[in-house]
Amino acid sequence: MSDFFLIFSVISIWIAVLEAIVIMAGAIKFIFRQNRSPLTIPENMDNYPTVSVLVPAHNEEIVIASTVEHILQLNYPADKIQIIVIADNCTDRTAHNLKVLKNKEAYRDRDFMILERTGKGGKSGALNDARQLATGEWLCIYDADAAPERNALAFLVQKAMEEPELYGAVFGRNKARNRSQNFLTQCINLELVTVQRVHHTGLWELFKIGTIPGTNFIVKSALIQEIGGWDEEAITEDTAISFEILTRGQLIALAPQAEAYQQEPERLGVYMRQRERWSKGNYHVIIDNIHHLFNRSSWRIKLHVLYYAASYFWFMIAIIISDIIFITNIVYQIIALFVPSIVSPFIFGGDIFVFLMIAWALMYYIYVLQINLALAADIGQSNIRNFIVSVVSYFTYSQLFLVISVRAFYSLIMDKLFRRKTKWYKTERFD
Amino acid sequence: MIDYQWFIILCIIVSSIFTLAVIILTIFTLVFRVRVIEKYDRGKPNV
Numbered sequence: 364m365s366d367f368f369l370i371f372s373v374i375s376i377w378i379a380v381l382e383a384i385v386i387m388a389g390a391i392k393f394i395f396r397q398n399r400s401p402l403t404i405p406e407n408m409d410n411y412p413t414v415s416v417l418v419p420a421h422n423e424e425i426v427i428a429s430t431v432e433h434i435l436q437l438n439y440p441a442d443k444i445q446i447i448v449i450a451d452n453c454t455d456r457t458a459h460n461l462k463v464l465k466n467k468e469a470y471r472d473r474d475f476m477i478l479e480r481t482g483k484g485g486k487s488g489a490l491n492d493a494r495q496l497a498t499g500e501w502l503c504i505y506d507a508d509a510a511p512e513r514n515a516l517a518f519l520v521q522k523a524m525e526e527p528e529l530y531g532a533v534f535g536r537n538k539a540r541n542r543s544q545n546f547l548t549q550c551i552n553l554e555l556v557t558v559q560r561v562h563h564t565g566l567w568e569l570f571k572i573g574t575i576p577g578t579n580f581i582v583k584s585a586l587i588q589e590i591g592g593w594d595e596e597a598i599t600e601d602t603a604i605s606f607e608i609l610t611r612g613q614l615i616a617l618a619p620q621a622e623a624y625q626q627e628p629e630r631l632g633v634y635m636r637q638r639e640r641w642s643k644g645n646y647h648v649i650i651d652n653i654h655h656l657f658n659r660s661s662w663r664i665k666l667h668v669l670y671y672a673a674s675y676f677w678f679m680i681a682i683i684i685s686d687i688i689f690i691t692n693i694v695y696q697i698i699a700l701f702v703p704s705i706v707s708p709f710i711f712g713g714d715i716f717v718f719l720m721i722a723w724a725l726m727y728y729i730y731v732l733q734i735n736l737a738l739a740a741d742i743g744q745s746n747i748r749n750f751i752v753s754v755v756s757y758f759t760y761s762q763l764f765l766v767i768s769v770r771a772f773y774s775l776i777m778d779k780l781f782r783r784k785t786k787w788y789k790t791e792r793f794d
Numbered sequence: 795m796i797d798y799q800w801f802i803i804l805c806i807i808v809s810s811i812f813t814l815a816v817i818i819l820t821i822f823t824l825v826f827r828v829r830v831i832e833k834y835d836r837g838k839p840n841v
Contacts, residue, residue: 380812729816732816
């Protein structure tokens with residue numbers, strides 16, 4: 364039996380390494396190609412479509428005014444942009460702060476609406492209410508803590524205009540504005556940079572696969588109408604809607620120059636709650652979409668489902684098993700120094716254990732390499748401090764993923780067994 | 795004990811291919827990093 368576990372772990376880690384190698388090769392191709400083509404900021408936006416920017420905000424008095432000011436200052440024709448900020452069940456000064464901003468001389472002529480709502484459905488419910496009032500051909504979503512760069516929306520639309528029939532949505536990049544705050548935010552920053560500059564680019568370059576990240580993206584209004592709006596039962600509404608878009612034969616394109624800053628959790632408790640919600644939401648999405656693997660869905664959707672299912676189920680189980688084997692063998696070897704007769708339950712024929720170590724070492728190496736490729740692509744981030752954090756984070760920050768995944772899975776099972784309604788945690792903001 | 799010779803051979807082949815791929819990716823990463831540093835002239839004093 365132990366032989367089976369070992370071989371399962373080795374083969375699973377190989378597949379994880381292969382996935383990492385393929386995605387990284389795609390990312391390198393993308394990065395080299397992008398490096399050759401100069402950045403062109405759109406100047407003539409006469410033929411650009413109208414856009415409704417929706418900002419759902421639940422008790423966001425700390426950040427909301429700054430976010431909306433960034434949106435009001437976007438480089439996009441004022442007559443083509445409508446801004447709807449949804450003060451969703453707010454019990455603080457979110458709506459008040461928005462009214463103060465709206466009354467400023469500079470913004471009085473802008474198409475800027477504050478929607479105070481008390482309905483249900485969380486972020487999805489707020490977006491669904493706002494889309495009823497939206498007049499734009501495209502919808503643009505920013506979270507309440509976002510700080511988009513001046514040309515972010517222009518870059519998103521510029522990408523959409525390349526293939527307006529094929530691209531159902533376009534997403535940009537999000538950066539951690541509080542990345543230097545502490546070790547946790549430094550690690551989150553590395554994860555964010557790597558996901559966006561290696562995983563997103565690699566998947567887009569090789570397979571034209573993209574996933575909406577929840578903020579800093581645009582989507583066709585008509586497409587959202589066709590889908591029936593955001594799923595109010597989904598915990599990760601962004602991933603859920605991504606699959607809906609792909610199912611309709613539309614692509615989710617990457618606009619790498621469209622950048623926005625966001626705030627990341629600064630405390631472990633806040634981070635764990637946020638990530639558990641994401642993991643649980645992604646489990647739901649995988650379960651809801653696993654049928655695509657066995658029906659006539661396109662290869663792109665199958666690959667997308669497989670990518671998520673492998674990351675959240677398969678590789679997670681393989682890493683847990685290999686960790687148990689690894690730690691058990693170390694513990695037994697230490698005990699054997701004092702009690703030579705003791706034998707580990709994981710004794711293997713030949714040198715298979717050595718190859719598990721080699722596979723693990725390759726996975727660790729490519730993990731560090733991916734982060735450092737991403738850091739090199741983000742000006743100013745490739746420094747010694749980040750390199751050290753990238754080396755250390757595998758043994759610290761990344762192991763949290765296992766705890767989070769197991770807890771989210773347990774919570775999901777409990778929800779199913781006891782028919783519990785999933786609770787939606789709002790991520791806490793920091794001054 | 796079961797004979798895993800076939801698996802050992804597979805391990806050697808796969809590990810060798812992956813090692814080669816990782817070396818190539820490392821070279822590309824370092825080349826890219828050097829190009830970025832040269833392009834943005836980082837680390838040199840402003841004259």
